[in-house]
Amino acid sequence: MAKIYTDQDASLDPIKDKKIAVLGYGNQGRAWALNLRDSGLNVIVGLEREGNSWKQAVQDGFQPVHTEDAVKQADIIIFLIPDMVQRYVYREKVQPNMKEGADLVFAHGFNIHYKLIDPPSTSDVYMVAPKGPGATVRDFYTKGGGVPALVAVQQNPSGKALEKALAIAKGIGATRAGVIETTFKEETETDLFGEQTTLVGGVMELMRSAFRTLVELGYQPEVAYFETINEMKMIVDIIYEKGFTGMLKAVSDTAKYGGLTVGKFVINEEVRKRMLEAAEKIRSGKFAEEWIEEYNRGSPTIKEGLEEIENSLEEQTRRRLKEIIERGKPKS
Numbered sequence: 001m002a003k004i005y006t007d008q009d010a011s012l013d014p015i016k017d018k019k020i021a022v023l024g025y026g027n028q029g030r031a032w033a034l035n036l037r038d039s040g041l042n043v044i045v046g047l048e049r050e051g052n053s054w055k056q057a058v059q060d061g062f063q064p065v066h067t068e069d070a071v072k073q074a075d076i077i078i079f080l081i082p083d084m085v086q087r088y089v090y091r092e093k094v095q096p097n098m099k100e101g102a103d104l105v106f107a108h109g110f111n112i113h114y115k116l117i118d119p120p121s122t123s124d125v126y127m128v129a130p131k132g133p134g135a136t137v138r139d140f141y142t143k144g145g146g147v148p149a150l151v152a153v154q155q156n157p158s159g160k161a162l163e164k165a166l167a168i169a170k171g172i173g174a175t176r177a178g179v180i181e182t183t184f185k186e187e188t189e190t191d192l193f194g195e196q197t198t199l200v201g202g203v204m205e206l207m208r209s210a211f212r213t214l215v216e217l218g219y220q221p222e223v224a225y226f227e228t229i230n231e232m233k234m235i236v237d238i239i240y241e242k243g244f245t246g247m248l249k250a251v252s253d254t255a256k257y258g259g260l261t262v263g264k265f266v267i268n269e270e271v272r273k274r275m276l277e278a279a280e281k282i283r284s285g286k287f288a289e290e291w292i293e294e295y296n297r298g299s300p301t302i303k304e305g306l307e308e309i310e311n312s313l314e315e316q317t318r319r320r321l322k323e324i325i326e327r328g329k330p331k332s
C-alpha cells in the first residue's frame with residue numbers, strides 16, 4: 001500500500017524561516033507562489049524577462065526579480081518553468097548563483113530522472129508533483145481544498161528533505177487532500193504515461209475519432225459535438241464524484257449494456273499493446289530523447305498540431321456552439 005501523508009503528518013516549520021524562490025509564473029508557478037504566500041511562507045518570484053509573467057506577478061502583489069537575483073537569496077529553489085528550459089536555466093542562472101546547500105525542488109521529475117540536471121551533492125533534491133493543472137491547484141486551495149500530490153526525495157544530505165517536501169505540499173494545499181510518497185522514476189514515468197495515453201492524448205483523440213466517425217457518416221457536426229465531446233465533462237464529473245460504479249448507475253441500462261460491451265470492443269487488446277509500447281518508450285528514455293530533439297528544432301510538431309486542432313471541424317463547431325454552452329452553465 002502506498003504511503004499517504006495528510007495535514008497532521010506535515011508541518012510548515014522546516015521551511016517557515018526559509019526564503020523560497022519560485023522560478024516561473026505560469027500554470028504551476030502562479031498557483032504555488034500564491035498558495036505558499038497565503039500559507040504564510042516567504043516567497044520570491046524569479047523570472048527571466050519583464051514579460052507577461054512579470055506583469056501578472058506584479059498584478060498579484062509580488063515584486064518579481066530576475067532569476068539570478070532570486071536564486072542568490074534563496075534557501076529553496078523551485079523549478080516551475082517548462083521542463084525543456086530547466087536545464088539551461090539551471091546551468092546558466094541557478095548553479096553559478098545558488099547558496100551552497102540550497103534545496104532544488106521540482107514539480108515533475110523529468111530533468112532529474114533523465115539526468116539533464118546534475119545537482120551538487122550538497123543540495124537536497126526533492127519533488128512535489130501536483131496531480132492536477134495549476135489553475136486547479138489555486139482554485140481548490142482558495143476554496144479550502146487541495147489537489148493531491150506526489151512527493152519524492154532524490155538527494156538528502158540534510159536528512160530533512162522529506163519533511164521539507166511535505167511542508168511545501170502543505171503550503172500549496174496538497175496535504176489537505178493527501179500526498180503519496182514516490183520516487184522521481186515512478187513519478188516521471190507514470191506522469192508521462194498518463195498525459196500521453198489518457199489525460200491529454202488519449203481522451204482527446206478518443207473524442208476526436210468518435211466525432212469524426214459521426215460526421216463522416218453524415219450526421220450534423222453540432223449533434224456529433226454535443227454527443228462525443230461536450231457531454232464528456234458531465235460523465236467524467238460523475239466518475240470523479242462516484243467512480244465508475246456511480247457513473248454506470250447514472251446512465252440508462254441501454255448505455256450500460258452498450259458501454260460494457262462495445263467499450264471493450266473499441267478499446268481492445270491492440271490498444272493495450274500500444275499503451276505498453278508507449279510505456280516502453282518512456283521507460284527506455286526514447287520519448288525523452290525524441291522530445292528534446294523536437295524542442296531543439298523549435299517544436300515544429302507542437303506548432304503544427306496546435307494549428308491543425310485550432311482549425312479542425314471540432315473546434316469550429318465548438319466556436320459555433322459556445323454561446324449555447326455558456327448559457328447553459330450553472331449560475332452558482
Ligand SMILES: NC(=O)C1=CN([C@@H]2O[C@H](COP(=O)(O)OP(=O)(O)OC[C@H]3O[C@@H](n4cnc5c(N)ncnc54)[C@H](O)[C@@H]3O)[C@@H](O)[C@H]2O)C=CC1
Pocket residue numbers: 023024025026027028029047048053079080081082083085089107108129130131132133134135
Ligand atoms: N501544467 C501543469 O499544470 C503541470 C505542470 N507540472 C510541471 O511543472 C513545471 C512547470 O510547468 P508549467 O507550469 O506547465 O510551465 P509553464 O509553461 O506554464 O511555464 C511558464 C513560465 O515559465 C517561464 N519561462 C518560459 N520559458 C522560459 C525560459 N526560456 N526561461 C525562463 N523561464 C521561462 C515563463 O515566463 C512562465 O513564467 C514542469 O516541470 C511541469 O512538468 C506538474 C504538474 C502539472
Ligand SMILES: CC(=O)[C@](C)(O)C(=O)O
Pocket residue numbers: 130131132133134191195199200
Ligand atoms: C497537468 C498535468 O498534470 C500534466 C498533464 O502532467 C502536465 O501538464 O504535464
Ligand SMILES: [Mg+2]
Pocket residue numbers: 108191192195
Ligand atoms: Mg506532466
Ligand SMILES: [Mg+2]
Pocket residue numbers: 130131132191195
Ligand atoms: Mg501530471
